[in-house]
Amino acid sequence: MRLAELSERSGVSTATIKYYLREKLLPPGRRVSATQAEYDDAHLRRLRLVRAMIQVGRISVARAREVLAAVDDDSMDHHLRMGTAVWSLPHHPDLGDAEDADDPATGAARAEVAALMEEVGWTFAAEQGEESPAYRMLVGALRELARLGYPWDVEHLEPYARLAERIAVADLDMVQAYGSAEEQVEAAVALTVLYEPVLLSLRRLADAEESNRRADGGS
Amino acid sequence: MRLAELSERSGVSTATIKYYLREKLLPPGRRVSATQAEYDDAHLRRLRLVRAMIQVGRISVARAREVLAAVDDDSMDHHLRMGTAVWSLPHHPDLGDAEDADDPATGAARAEVAALMEEVGWTFAAEQGEESPAYRMLVGALRELARLGYPWDVEHLEPYARLAERIAVADLDMVQAYGSAEEQVEAAVALTVLYEPVLLSLRRLADAEESNRRADGGS
Numbered sequence: 168m169r170l171a172e173l174s175e176r177s178g179v180s181t182a183t184i185k186y187y188l189r190e191k192l193l194p195p196g197r198r199v200s201a202t203q204a205e206y207d208d209a210h211l212r213r214l215r216l217v218r219a220m221i222q223v224g225r226i227s228v229a230r231a232r233e234v235l236a237a238v239d240d241d242s243m244d245h246h247l248r249m250g251t252a253v254w255s256l257p258h259h260p261d262l263g264d265a266e267d268a269d270d271p272a273t274g275a276a277r278a279e280v281a282a283l284m285e286e287v288g289w290t291f292a293a294e295q296g297e298e299s300p301a302y303r304m305l306v307g308a309l310r311e312l313a314r315l316g317y318p319w320d321v322e323h324l325e326p327y328a329r330l331a332e333r334i335a336v337a338d339l340d341m342v343q344a345y346g347s348a349e350e351q352v353e354a355a356v357a358l359t360v361l362y363e364p365v366l367l368s369l370r371r372l373a374d375a376e377e378s379n380r381r382a383d384g385g386s
Numbered sequence: 387m388r389l390a391e392l393s394e395r396s397g398v399s400t401a402t403i404k405y406y407l408r409e410k411l412l413p414p415g416r417r418v419s420a421t422q423a424e425y426d427d428a429h430l431r432r433l434r435l436v437r438a439m440i441q442v443g444r445i446s447v448a449r450a451r452e453v454l455a456a457v458d459d460d461s462m463d464h465h466l467r468m469g470t471a472v473w474s475l476p477h478h479p480d481l482g483d484a485e486d487a488d489d490p491a492t493g494a495a496r497a498e499v500a501a502l503m504e505e506v507g508w509t510f511a512a513e514q515g516e517e518s519p520a521y522r523m524l525v526g527a528l529r530e531l532a533r534l535g536y537p538w539d540v541e542h543l544e545p546y547a548r549l550a551e552r553i554a555v556a557d558l559d560m561v562q563a564y565g566s567a568e569e570q571v572e573a574a575v576a577l578t579v580l581y582e583p584v585l586l587s588l589r590r591l592a593d594a595e596e597s598n599r600r601a602d603g604g605s
Binding site for chain 2 (some may be wrong): 177178211212215218219222223244245246247249250253258289291292295299300301302304305307308309311312314315316317323324326327328330331332333334335336337338339341343354355357358359361362363364365366367368369370371372373374375376377378379380381382
């Protein structure tokens with residue numbers, strides 16, 4: 168397809184597509200004349216992924232390029248490649264940095280996360296530990312809860328972890344519905360980004376619903 | 387307690403506390419001399435809430451002041467006050483704006499959200515509709531999923547909503563463990579903010595765990 172059709176099918180303006188091409192977020196089309204190039208379905212998919220990261224995930228162009236490098240690195244085993252691509256997505260900037268081992272709040276959060284991983288049997292997450300950005304983010308978030316005087320413990324967190332497990336089954340089912348390994352890696356990144364606001368908004372709606380139910384019940 | 391003790395007990399520097407006092411995020415202490423003021427547990431709690439919003443929630447000072455105005459508005463019924471305070475928290479900036487009724491992608495997302503609310507029986511959320519920022523964020527997130535060519539429907543979303551319901555029970559139990567109505571409103575706001583990174587990091591960890599499990603299983 169030509170640039171105009173790529174724009175129409177993706178809903179992304181031709182000016183924006185040209186910008187992504189210049190920034191190497193999108194591979195060049197196949198030249199068919201001095202002024203025209205031909206694009207295919209792989210371009211359309213890649214364009215959707217770039218939009219998901221930049222528009223919904225509010226990820227910088229430079230970071231999006233890093234994520235795409237991981238997506239395209241086919242030297243790795245398929246699941247490792249998916250994991251690496253998702254790892255390269257940004258996390259909360261102030262929480263991922265749990266390196267100060269001497270800080271007692273961080274030490275306590277670390278011990279609780281390790282206990283939680285054991286309790287729920289997440290052996291892969293436990294092995295990776297703080298090499299994983301999500302693990303560091305969890306330690307950082309719990310450290311802040313403790314520092315701010317909000318109590319929590321493994322018992323508090325276990326139900327959240329159990330629910331995350333079920334969400335993960337739904338997530339992976341969605342990803343594996345895509346045919347090729349390439350598409351699965353792209354979908355894993357896009358759906359990680361795109362479902363975060365879905366989850367957060369559903370939680371806020373459910374909180375309001377539950378609060379209203381308890382108000383009606385007089386509790 | 388004096389400023390130094392408030393700083394020590396909250397882990398917030400005296401310079402930052404003085405800044406919050408100037409910005410009216412924290413009510414003034416009780417003057418005991420020309421240069422000294424006395425602070426109490428309400429100051430400590432309020433300081434924690436402000437830290438949660440600004441440091442973890444990355445909320446602007448101006449917005450934090452608006453949230454606190456809602457927290458302090460005791461003219462409302464208790465549950466309404468909690469809901470209003472949480473509503474005033476910022477949402478995803480690009481997704482909350484689902485006002486263009488003529489846009490077919492938005493129209494489709496709206497219809498699906500309404501169908502989902504009916505399916506899961508969230509009558510309060512259905513009544514409030516797009517007056518609720520979380521509802522608008524959900525419509526916006528689904529609109530982007532559809533625009534970007536990622537399929538979803540009510541059947542896809544129902545398990546996520548059911549899990550959000552259970553999270554809400556845990557959330558409200560945590561909030562209601564606080565004694566006074568004032569403390570409950572503050573906790574509702576703080577825990578909404580503080581548990582968002584917990585949930586997102588648990589989901590990413592669970593996704594990696596599930597992906598690894600399926601890789602080992604050869605699927």
